[in-house]
Amino acid sequence: YIHIINKADMAASKGLKILVGCKRVIDYAVKVRVKPDRSGVVTEGVKHSMNPFDEIAVEEAVRMKEKKLAGEAVAISVGPPQSQETLRTALAMGIDRAIHVEIPLAQLEKLQPIHVSKLLAKVCESEKPDLVILGKQAIDDDCNQTGQMLAALLDWPQATFASKIEPSQDSKQLRVTREVDGGMETIDVSVPAVVTSDLRLNEPRYATLPNIMKAKKKPLAKMSPDQLGVDLQPRQEVISVEDPPVRKAGAKVESVEDLVGKLREKGLVK
Amino acid sequence: MLNGILKTVQLVGSASRARLCSAPTELVGGISFKLSEEQQSLQELARKFTADEIVPVAAQYDVSGEYPWPVIRKAHSLGLMNLSLPKWLGGLELGVFDGCLATEEFSFGCSGIQTAILGNGLGASPLLMFGTKEQQKEYLGRLIEEPLMCAYAVTEPGAGSDVAGIKTTAVRKGDDWVINGQKMWITNGGVANWYFVLARSDPDPKTPAGKAFTGFIINRDTPGVNPGRKEDNLGQRASDTRGITFEDVVVPAKNVLGTPGMGFKIAMGAFDKTRAPVGAGAVGIAKRALHEATQYAMQRKTMGVPIAQHQAVAFLLADMAIGLETARLAVWRAAYEADCGRRNTYYASVAKAFASDVANKSASDAVQVFGGNGYNKEYPVEKLMRDAKIFQIYEGTSQIQRLIISRELLAAAMSVKS
Numbered sequence: 190y191i192h193i194i195n196k197a198d199m200a201a202s203k204g205l206k207i208l209v210g211c212k213r214v215i216d217y218a219v220k221v222r223v224k225p226d227r228s229g230v231v232t233e234g235v236k237h238s239m240n241p242f243d244e245i246a247v248e249e250a251v252r253m254k255e256k257k258l259a260g261e262a263v264a265i266s267v268g269p270p271q272s273q274e275t276l277r278t279a280l281a282m283g284i285d286r287a288i289h290v291e292i293p294l295a296q297l298e299k300l301q302p303i304h305v306s307k308l309l310a311k312v313c314e315s316e317k318p319d320l321v322i323l324g325k326q327a328i329d330d331d332c333n334q335t336g337q338m339l340a341a342l343l344d345w346p347q348a349t350f351a352s353k354i355e356p357s358q359d360s361k362q363l364r365v366t367r368e369v370d371g372g373m374e375t376i377d378v379s380v381p382a383v384v385t386s387d388l389r390l391n392e393p394r395y396a397t398l399p400n401i402m403k404a405k406k407k408p409l410a411k412m413s414p415d416q417l418g419v420d421l422q423p424r425q426e427v428i429s430v431e432d433p434p435v436r437k438a439g440a441k442v443e444s445v446e447d448l449v450g451k452l453r454e455k456g457l458v459k
Numbered sequence: 460m461l462n463g464i465l466k467t468v469q470l471v472g473s474a475s476r477a478r479l480c481s482a483p484t485e486l487v488g489g490i491s492f493k494l495s496e497e498q499q500s501l502q503e504l505a506r507k508f509t510a511d512e513i514v515p516v517a518a519q520y521d522v523s524g525e526y527p528w529p530v531i532r533k534a535h536s537l538g539l540m541n542l543s544l545p546k547w548l549g550g551l552e553l554g555v556f557d558g559c560l561a562t563e564e565f566s567f568g569c570s571g572i573q574t575a576i577l578g579n580g581l582g583a584s585p586l587l588m589f590g591t592k593e594q595q596k597e598y599l600g601r602l603i604e605e606p607l608m609c610a611y612a613v614t615e616p617g618a619g620s621d622v623a624g625i626k627t628t629a630v631r632k633g634d635d636w637v638i639n640g641q642k643m644w645i646t647n648g649g650v651a652n653w654y655f656v657l658a659r660s661d662p663d664p665k666t667p668a669g670k671a672f673t674g675f676i677i678n679r680d681t682p683g684v685n686p687g688r689k690e691d692n693l694g695q696r697a698s699d700t701r702g703i704t705f706e707d708v709v710v711p712a713k714n715v716l717g718t719p720g721m722g723f724k725i726a727m728g729a730f731d732k733t734r735a736p737v738g739a740g741a742v743g744i745a746k747r748a749l750h751e752a753t754q755y756a757m758q759r760k761t762m763g764v765p766i767a768q769h770q771a772v773a774f775l776l777a778d779m780a781i782g783l784e785t786a787r788l789a790v791w792r793a794a795y796e797a798d799c800g801r802r803n804t805y806y807a808s809v810a811k812a813f814a815s816d817v818a819n820k821s822a823s824d825a826v827q828v829f830g831g832n833g834y835n836k837e838y839p840v841e842k843l844m845r846d847a848k849i850f851q852i853y854e855g856t857s858q859i860q861r862l863i864i865s866r867e868l869l870a871a872a873m874s875v876k877s
Contacts, residue, residue, distance in 0.1 A: 277500070395508065398538030398551060401500045 204260030205380065207250045208318035209284065210309065211243040211266045213275040214329040227429045229298060239275045242324025246386040248393040249354060250322055251283035258356065259320075261285050265312060267305050269297055273409065280404035281396030287409045288312060290417065299423035306338035311417040313343055318381060320363070325350055325385040336385035346378040350387040494560070501557055505564035508539060513568030520572065520697035521842055524689065526650055527572045527697050534576055535606035541579055543587065543732075548595060549603045554798035555732055559739035559790055566743025570846045571697035573740050575608070578647040578698070580736060582609035584729035585655045585674055589717040598653055598676055610651035612642040612703060613726050619644070620859050622657070622726065623668040627705060629658035629675065636660075636715070638675065638708040644853070648701030649686045653678050656705070657726045660719050672722030676714045683708035694845030734807035734854060735793040741814035741850040742787045748818075748825035748843050749779040755829055766828070775824045782817035789813050805867040812860035815850035822847040
């Protein structure tokens with residue numbers, strides 16, 4: 190399945206310019222608690238870190254640089270002031286420079302993938318990357334939408350749930366292996382393209398301490414949604430956020446006969 | 460499986476602590492307890508490294524006593540070792556405080572492995588403070604290039620607290636010195652690439668300590684240097700502790716640190732930089748003890764409820780917390796004084812003395828919270844008790860620390876007109 194929209198020859202060029210999206214989310218190890226007013230989850234004072242799928246995206250961009258497939262890697266984060274820390278982590282892992290689209294706190298809770306993808310699309314207009322790599326989904330909302338929406342807005346090809354990215358056989362495109370429900374699908378996409386990272390794409394490196402120190406000196410530019418001309422008016426309203434239902438206790442059975450008997454009792458088998 | 464639980468448990472612990480300290484970024488009332496962004500990054504990296512690389516293997520190294528080379532190499536590759544070495548050598552030139560942050564994190568995982576890593580700090584300290592540029596380039600540069608270890612060799616079978624009583628001799632022979640003697644309980648003794656060795660260079664017993672000793676840098680592969688067997692210790696078993704014999708070891712004049720006769724001052728000077736980090740190691744144990752005890756108390760049920768709901772148990776946890784918070788602050792103060800360029804002897808001794816006592820009590824209380832399970836090797840707390848004890852002994856015994864503190868405070872008191 191081949192898109193032929195653009196004919197960048199990767200082997201001959203200076204390398205792709207990659208834009209990597211990073212989202213600041215509640216750390217995966219935190220026990221998330223619902224706010225008493227059920228309007229959302231508690232984020233105040235809670236440990237946050239880079240979305241794990243975005244770490245994988247950053248790692249892939251850095252590896253492509255090391256393999257000389259990419260020339261420049263830029264990280265971008267749409268979020269509150271603290272998203273800067275997330276960007277510093279990306280810089281410490283080997284990204285060259287960062288862009289922070291700062292969202293005021295009041296609008297943060299109502300921010301949706303549609304808004305983020307519009308902001309990213311605007312940035313792509315000026316940055317002109319050859320490849321955008323995003324995490325397949327964020328672990329806080331599990332939306333799995335931003336990459337797809339971005340590709341649609343830009344009218345670029347998309348290769349989602351990537352578990353491998355390499356040059357195509359003729360080196361003019363990218364060959365992406367995707368993890369799909371039926372197994373693995375391999376497609377060739379022309380650049381510029383949007384790719385979203387899945388779990389098995391790579392294992393992110395630790396940032397070394399010297400790189401963490403150096404990251405402070407790498408450029409970090411700030412932008413606002415107004416500057417980018419994007420309207421953040423929410424399209425959705427969260428009515429309530431609830432805990433999942435408490436798991437009911439099960440029962441232990443001693444034998445297969447008991448099991449079948451119990452299933453019959455509950456009318457689950459005839 | 461237990462290690463998986465440990466990993467999750469440590470990360471959750473940090474989340475709850477974050478909830479407790481949403482501190483302002485500016486100085487308030489002239490003082491700040493908030494870590495800088497860089498320090499936070501260092502702490503996070505050290506914490507992640509500990510969870511991923513130290514915690515899963517700590518129990519196994521405790522049993523085997525093998526030197527944790529894989530962990531050391533990984534720490535070295537991430538730039539987590541030799542933090543204080545100067546930038547011109549390729550180091551990060553971080554302060555004592557930053558070293559304490561990393562040390563506390565490693566020690567949470569395993570204080571034996573932490574001591575192995577920190578041993579370099581002690582060995583390097585004399586060269587950092589008194590070495591010539593050539594000596595620093597040669598010996599400290601090596602540590603940065605490769606994951607090599609060094610050791611601080613002062614203690615002897617007959618002289619630990621009584622440093623002035625050491626009997627290893629250094630005799631001038633032309634331009635060289637010949638070292639003869641025996642050192643004991645040297646951390647990293649069997650794995651070091653070079654040693655800082657203190658020897659008596661003036662045989663006259665009337666010569667005061669401040670003039671009678673000389674510090675040397677001795678390469679491991681110098682003929683006559685013989686590390687003994689690895690000692691089988693109660694705790695911190697991953698750390699390599701040995702006796703070392705020096706038999707007619709010839710050392711060139713360029714390996715003398717400072718000038719002949721300066722050795723005592725150099726050896727003691729090193730402690731001002733290393734006592735706070737040793738205290739930080741003790742704090743790490745205290746933190747781990749509280750952590751394990753808290754998690755266990757929330758899960759173990761007696762009398763129909765988690766034991767954390769029994770005040771007797773909850774109060775044990777509270778006392779551990781009291782110790783942990785105060786010991787950490789004492790360590791921070793000592794480190795801060797050193798980084799300010801001031802002589803921090805008083806604060807360093809206070810921190811080390813207090814933190815080592817807190818670590819021992821906390822570890823013992825953690826075993827208590829675990830009850831019968833705590834006494835058993837299947838659970839992680841008996842190791843904490845065994846590891847904690849040495850903190851009251853090495854780097855200056857708790858008794859010596861009290862000697863230092865009382866001397867300092869009396870000297871200060873006597874200098875004030877009443």
